[in-house]
Amino acid sequence: MATTTDAQLEISRPAPDTVLVRLAGPWVLRRDLPDIVEAVEHGVPLDRVRRIVVDAARVERWDSMLVAEVRRLRTMCVGHELEVDLESLPDGARHLIDLSTAGVRQQQRRSRGRHGFLTAVGVEVLRAVRSVGDMVGFLGETVEALIAALRGRARFRWGDLLQVVQEHGPAALPIVGLVNFLVGMIVAFIGAIQLERFAAEIYVANLVGIGVVREMGPMMTAIILSGRTSAAFAAQLGTMQVNEEISAFRTMGIPPMQFLVLPRVIALVAMVPLLTLYANLIGIFGGAIVALVKLHLSLTLFYEQLVGAVGIGDWIGGLVKAMVFGAIVVLSGCLRGMQASRSASAVGYAATSAVVTSIVFVIVTDAIFTIIYIALGV
Amino acid sequence: MQSPAPASDRTICDFAPQDGEPHIEVRDLTMAFGDVVLMRDLNFTINRGDIFIVMGGSGSGKSTLLNHFLGLIPPARGQVVFDGQSLWDASLEERDRMLRRAGVLYQSGALWSSMTLEENVALPLGEFTGLSERQIRELVALKLALVGLTGFEDYFPSQISGGMRKRAGLARAIALDPEILFFDEPSAGLDPISAKRLDDLILDLRANLGATFVVVTHELDSIFAIGNNSVFLDIESKTQIALGDPKRLRDECPDPRVRSFLTRGRESAEAPS
Numbered sequence: 243m244a245t246t247t248d249a250q251l252e253i254s255r256p257a258p259d260t261v262l263v264r265l266a267g268p269w270v271l272r273r274d275l276p277d278i279v280e281a282v283e284h285g286v287p288l289d290r291v292r293r294i295v296v297d298a299a300r301v302e303r304w305d306s307m308l309v310a311e312v313r314r315l316r317t318m319c320v321g322h323e324l325e326v327d328l329e330s331l332p333d334g335a336r337h338l339i340d341l342s343t344a345g346v347r348q349q350q351r352r353s354r355g356r357h358g359f360l361t362a363v364g365v366e367v368l369r370a371v372r373s374v375g376d377m378v379g380f381l382g383e384t385v386e387a388l389i390a391a392l393r394g395r396a397r398f399r400w401g402d403l404l405q406v407v408q409e410h411g412p413a414a415l416p417i418v419g420l421v422n423f424l425v426g427m428i429v430a431f432i433g434a435i436q437l438e439r440f441a442a443e444i445y446v447a448n449l450v451g452i453g454v455v456r457e458m459g460p461m462m463t464a465i466i467l468s469g470r471t472s473a474a475f476a477a478q479l480g481t482m483q484v485n486e487e488i489s490a491f492r493t494m495g496i497p498p499m500q501f502l503v504l505p506r507v508i509a510l511v512a513m514v515p516l517l518t519l520y521a522n523l524i525g526i527f528g529g530a531i532v533a534l535v536k537l538h539l540s541l542t543l544f545y546e547q548l549v550g551a552v553g554i555g556d557w558i559g560g561l562v563k564a565m566v567f568g569a570i571v572v573l574s575g576c577l578r579g580m581q582a583s584r585s586a587s588a589v590g591y592a593a594t595s596a597v598v599t600s601i602v603f604v605i606v607t608d609a610i611f612t613i614i615y616i617a618l619g620v
Numbered sequence: 621m622q623s624p625a626p627a628s629d630r631t632i633c634d635f636a637p638q639d640g641e642p643h644i645e646v647r648d649l650t651m652a653f654g655d656v657v658l659m660r661d662l663n664f665t666i667n668r669g670d671i672f673i674v675m676g677g678s679g680s681g682k683s684t685l686l687n688h689f690l691g692l693i694p695p696a697r698g699q700v701v702f703d704g705q706s707l708w709d710a711s712l713e714e715r716d717r718m719l720r721r722a723g724v725l726y727q728s729g730a731l732w733s734s735m736t737l738e739e740n741v742a743l744p745l746g747e748f749t750g751l752s753e754r755q756i757r758e759l760v761a762l763k764l765a766l767v768g769l770t771g772f773e774d775y776f777p778s779q780i781s782g783g784m785r786k787r788a789g790l791a792r793a794i795a796l797d798p799e800i801l802f803f804d805e806p807s808a809g810l811d812p813i814s815a816k817r818l819d820d821l822i823l824d825l826r827a828n829l830g831a832t833f834v835v836v837t838h839e840l841d842s843i844f845a846i847g848n849n850s851v852f853l854d855i856e857s858k859t860q861i862a863l864g865d866p867k868r869l870r871d872e873c874p875d876p877r878v879r880s881f882l883t884r885g886r887e888s889a890e891a892p893s
Contacts, residue, residue, distance in 0.1 A: 271749050271759075271797065305797040307751075310758040313765075334828040341824055342765035585778040587733045 251276035253285040259292040263315070266300035269308035278311050279318050294319055295327040298335075309338045316343075373599060380577045381569075384507055387499040396500040403505040410471045411513035415520065417470065418463055422454070422521040425462050426528025429453045434536050443537045447547035450529030455552055455560045456615075459522040461608055464567035467514065468600035472575035475506055476596035479579025480589040488580065503576045507569065514568025515561045522560065559620050563611050567604050574600035633873035635864025637849060640667025643832045644689070644800065649698035651681050651688065658684060661859050662698070664851045671826055671833040671846045673866055676853030677881070682836045685853070686804055689834065691719050702800070720748060722800040723793035727808055729785035731777040737764060737788045738773035744795045763791040767821060783814035787821070794825065801825075803835040807842050819845045840884060844870070852878055 249272070252264040261282060269275065282294065296312060298304075312328065316339065319326040328336055357365070390396040433449040479502060482488050491498045526548065533539040578596035582588040642665045649662040658681040666672045674682050687693040688700055691707060700707045702718050710718060731740050741760045745751060751759070764770055767787035777785055786806065793801055806822070807815035819842050826833055826846075837843060843850070843866045850869065852862035854877055862869050862878045870882040880886075 271745075271751060273750050273752055273755070275755070277754075306759060306762060306794075307755065310755070310762040313762055314758050334830065337824070337828045338762075338766065341828070342762055583778075585733055 249275050251278060251281055253281050255286050255291075258290055261286055261288070261291050261294045262297060263294060264297045264300070265308075266302075268303040269301055269311070270303055270305045271307045275307060275311070278315050282315065283318070288322065288324075291324065293325045293327065296331060298331045301332070304332060304335055306338070309335050309342075313339050313342060376577060376581070377573060377599070377603065380573055380580075383499050384503060384573065387497065387504045388507070390500060391504055396504060397496050398500055398504055402501075403509055406506050406509035407513060410467070410474075410510060411517065414467065414470060414517060418466055418517050418521050419524045421462055421466055422459060422525040423528040425458050426450060426454055426525030427532050429458060429525075430529035430532035431536070434532060438537070443533075443539060444543070444547055446529070446533050446537060446539070447544045448551035450526055450533075451548045451552035452556060454525035454529065455522050455556050457560075457608070457612075459525050460518050460560050460564040460567060461604065462525075463514065463518045463521045463564065464571060464604045465601055467510075467517070467568075467571045468574070468597050468604060471510065472571045472596045472600040473593040475572065475575030476579040476582070476592040477589055479576060480582035480592035483580065483582040484584055484588055486584075498580070503572075503580075506576060507572050510568040510572040511565055512568075514571065515564045518561060518564035518567075522557075555620050559611075559615055563608065566607060566611075570603045570607060571600050574603060631860055631863055632875045633862040633864065633869055633878060635862075635868050635872070636664065637667065637864065640665070640670065642666070643668040643670070643703065644834070645699075645701040647699045647701060649685075649688065649700065650696045651684050652696035657696075657858060659853055659858055659860075662851070662853075664860060664863055666832060666834060667849065668832055669826075669830065670849045671822070671835060673843050673847035673850035674834065674836045674853070675838055675843060675850055675866070675881070677838070677855055680853040680855045682838075682853060683804060686802060686834075686836050689802060690722070690724060691715050720796065721798055722802060723796065723798035724802045725786065725789045725793045725804065725806060727804045728782070729777065729789035731785055731788055731792065733777050736774050736776055737769065737780075737791070740777070740788065741792045741795050744792070748796060759795070760791075763795055764788070766794070766825070767791045768817075783810050783818070786810065786814075786818060790818075790821070790825075794829065797829065798831055800832045800834065803833065803837070805837055805839075806835060807837065807839045812841075815839065815842065816845075822846050838881075840882065843882075852881070 248267055249269050250264075250266040252266075254262045254264070256262050263278060263282060265278075282288075294315070296315070298308075301308065308331075312331065312335070316326050316328070328339065331339075387396060391398055430446055430450050433446045433453075434443065437443050437445050437449070479488070482502075488498050488502075491501060530541055530544045533544050534541060575596045578592045578599060582592040644666040646662050646664050646666075650660045651658040651662075662685075674685055676682050684693065688695045689707075694708055699709070702721075705714075705718065707715060707718060731737070732743070735743070738760050741763050742756050745756045745759055749756075760773070761770070764773060767790050769784060769787055769791065772780060772784070772788075777788065780788070803822070806818055810818065822833065822835075823846055825831070833846075835842070835846065847866045849864060850862075850866045851860050852869070853859075854861045856877070861875060862873055866882065869878055873879060873882075
């Protein structure tokens with residue numbers, strides 16, 4: 243027998259058509275409560291039973307666990323077309339049961355959509371294709387805004403432009419510098435180990451120069467800015483979207499493309515080549531340090547070899563690339579920010595998606611540039 | 621040292637019921653942000669089973685007071701006492717335990733957006749009760765049914781309307797059968813019909829759950845429909861100036877600020893000199 247402190251359940255059949263469910267003790271939120279429905283379904287044969295009576299006179303304490311259990315019993319009874327008598331339940335509990343069944347709009351429980359593997363792949367591919375389309379469309383809108391600006395008709399504040407320049411140009415110098423310094427050193431190290439075997443140590447200057455100026459400088463800078471600037475823009479514009487600030491601009495006749503996106507685009511397309519130039523110099527410096535310490539090449543020698551190896555075409559090629567990367571960084575950030583939905587999680591999603599979009603486009607574009615430059619013989 | 625005047629001196633209309641069983645007591649509470657005092661010398665008692673309204677104009681510190689009740693921000697001075705135990709003198713674990721007996725409905729529902737309604741309501745049950753999965757499922761179904769959301773178990777908060785989100789938030793607030801339920805602006809942003817339905821639901825639940833309700837609001841319709849006790853926070857004098865049944869305050873309190881608020885400015889908005 244259960245002790246008196248536990249909830250108790252007794253099933254009996256006082257008349258052929260009646261089942262009596264007697265409850266006693268505390269019926270509160272506890273795991274070890276008896277299962278009423280199971281007890282009724284398996285405790286007594288239900289043939290010819292027409293009525294189930296719940297006797298709760300000896301229930302000491304109750305909370306919504308009792309209500310939930312009795313409600314389930316009632317649902318079961320309705321399913322079996324049995325009458326159910328809940329008169330002896332505490333008033334509050336009976337009212338809660340009524341409240342939970344009265345006025346319920348019968349809404350079919352909706353099943354979660356499950357997709358197969360192929361569907362998932364298809365959805366992702368379509369999303370990737372759409373992403374390219376979105377980007378091109380957004381670029382078009384930006385150019386439109388730019389044309390309006392050139393005609394002097396854009397709604398646009400120079401103060402905003404300067405602020406973006408400050409926040410995403412000079413403020414990025416330390417991180418861009420650090421990363422590119424280390425990248426320059428890494429390139430030099432890898433080169434040094436290989437070139438030492440041929441006693442061709444001096445060519446480490448060529449390797450560092452070409453590698454950094456044509457590839458690593460522009461690309462590393464763009465990737466850093468994807469994380470720093472693109473995410474920031476997506477979060478800023480996404481938050482504005484959530485707060486309906488973007489809609490407020492639209493309804494006041496201020497095109498957000500001109501007011502919000504254009505200053506960011508102009509600032510970044512101007513700042514990224516400058517940052518890249520700085521990144522190139524720091525990267526080469528990092529390489530020179532390795533050459534000096536590990537290969538004992540003097541800085542003068544390194545410099546002279548470098549000037550001979552890296553032509554003006556390499557520098558310009560790298561900076562043109564950087565300008566395009568700048569546009570990609572800013573467009574991904576603004577695009578994802580403007581696309582953000584109105585929910586709380588939208589901002590985080592926009593920021594993540596902006597970084598991913600930006601990095602993927604930067605690397606794909608870099609590959610395309612490399613092919614074009616080789617074809618052109620730059 | 622300058623000792624503050626007893627609150628009763630400044631509380632112009634004190635219609636607080638004298639016969640209730642105290643559930644929450646606020647003693648000499650001062651709310652401040654740094655040096656800026658928002659409200660001082662708050663002294664009032666919320667009785668068991670009350671629907672207690674915290675009212676006052678915008679910026680009068682209603683939400684800050686709620687944060688003091690909820691253990692989110694410590695008050696500058698004074699105490700909040702639940703069942704004779706001071707919330708802010710208790711240890712962190714004790715405070716957590718005290719607060720677990722309270723449920724909150726936040727202004728916009730504050731449902732966790734990455735979970736379905738069912739998961740939202742089930743989370744506190746799973747974390748704190750040790751019930752079996754079947755029991756939790758039954759309880760969740762019951763709570764959602766109580767707020768009229770049967771069939772929406774698998775919806776995400778972003779897929780339902782604002783009024784439904786509030787009701788779902790209420791279902792989550794009552795998940796653990798709290799003794800105290802706090803509401804932050806329950807009818808804000810709801811259309812009149814939904815607001816009325818929410819008020820009715822609050823009254824139904826009050827009658828049957830036996831909990832104490834603390835409602836922060838400035839919706840007059842709600843205040844009169846559900847409140848049986850209240851405190852009025854006045855911005856100018858930076859303290860409470862009225863206590864008691866809001867309907868009685870409207871009809872009998874001579875103070876023009878209280879009357880003006882409760883009649884939506886129809887009666888004298890002049891501040892007393």
